[in-house]
Amino acid sequence: MRFYEYESKALFARHGLPLGKRALARTADDARRAAAEIGGPVVLKSQVLSGGRMKAGAVKFADDPAQAAAHFDAILPIVVNGQKSCGVLVEEKSPIAQEYYVGVTWDGRRKLPVVIFSDMGGIDIEEVAEKHPDHVSKTHVSTLLPFTPRVAKEAIAATGVTGNDLTRLTPIVAKLVEIFFQYDLTLAEINPLAKLADGRFIVLDGHVDLEGDAREKHKKLLDELGIKPEETRQARPPTDFEIRGAQVDASDHRGVAGNVVEFDGNLGLVIGAGGGSLTLFDAVRKHGGRPANYCEIGGNPSVKKACALTKLVLSKPGVEKIAVMMNVVSNTRVDIVARGVVKGCVESGRDPAKTIAIFRIPGSWEADGFKILEKYGVEFCDRSVSMYEAAGRAVAKMGK
């Protein structure tokens, strides 16, 4: 889940990262007051869960409180990449000498956190990595050994930063890594991290993403920041279909059958298993299929839950068939999922044999599961058929 910039900065401030004077404005009067209290020129930034604010005109500079109030009125209604503003951050304008980038995230391939640092901040880091790879360093952080600032120093020095700048930047980068670990973040980013004319460093813009499953663990922090439990904080507001998916998952404590994301295809997916959902979704796309949804099943959901998820997916307009696919399961039972999806088809008024394009869930209790599928004429396969191949079989059936 994403934090707004003002929330990210509130978190950074708790840990002593250097920040400018700032205040969140909800009204033009707030903006006027904040600008007066800060004194001097200010920058006004729309608070949206998206990048591209500058390009959208949602960032403006003001020289005095009256101008700040006027800019507030101009900025607030701007929708940036489909995101409405929740307020405007009024912050002191800083005299910048150079901009840096620092981010901490997970490297999925190495299965380790990685510190990304660049001496070319303020712009899209992917663009810098592509055009100026020598200005970007990637330094992995052990999850077993205690973290030390030496790692941060290495990350910075790898881009050629030396002397006073290296000394001043190291504690900032180290602190960001500590925040990343402490709050179970999936991303902690400062861009730009600015060097001011007087040699000090300051966080100009920051962004953090909290692991969704860690919300309960960090409830106190979220409460203190005013983030309500019902705020999903995804890249876009949830659709009705996605809300109903969450309700299906919440309806029963047994297993997972949720995390539904809506797409506009015709092949419904009932997929899961330890990363299997992502793999299978990609496999369907690779075969030219058009998924109607993403979802995750696992942890041995009840028959009712698997049934409800199936019914939900089948209720989506345009869904012709569903593909039921998982990696090899151990704690999830094949027969329970088979019962759920077959029942879901029947209760939706559909013939399971014609509706389930493929059932590829091998593993625990598969013999019983396959008997159920056989009885209802559903095509199924065991572990001798790869997930990729199963996805291909499902896609091949579409439109037939």
Added chain:
Amino acid sequence: MAGMFIDVKVDPKVAGDAALAKKLVEVCPVNIFAIDGTKLRIVEENLDECVLCDLCVQAAPPGTVQVIKLYES
């Protein structure tokens, strides 16, 4: 609504045994059994949730509780 995949049959002779009924309610992890007064009742809407653990079969006198896989018939 009867189960699509599972049926459970209890011998009428033991269904009225209050002590046995209580035991069946206790052992079933998916609430297939309930007690109405002193009489055992099958909760039909939960039949398909049966995990085939056989605890009910073991809790009752031999042959008095049967769990039937309808997909094998």
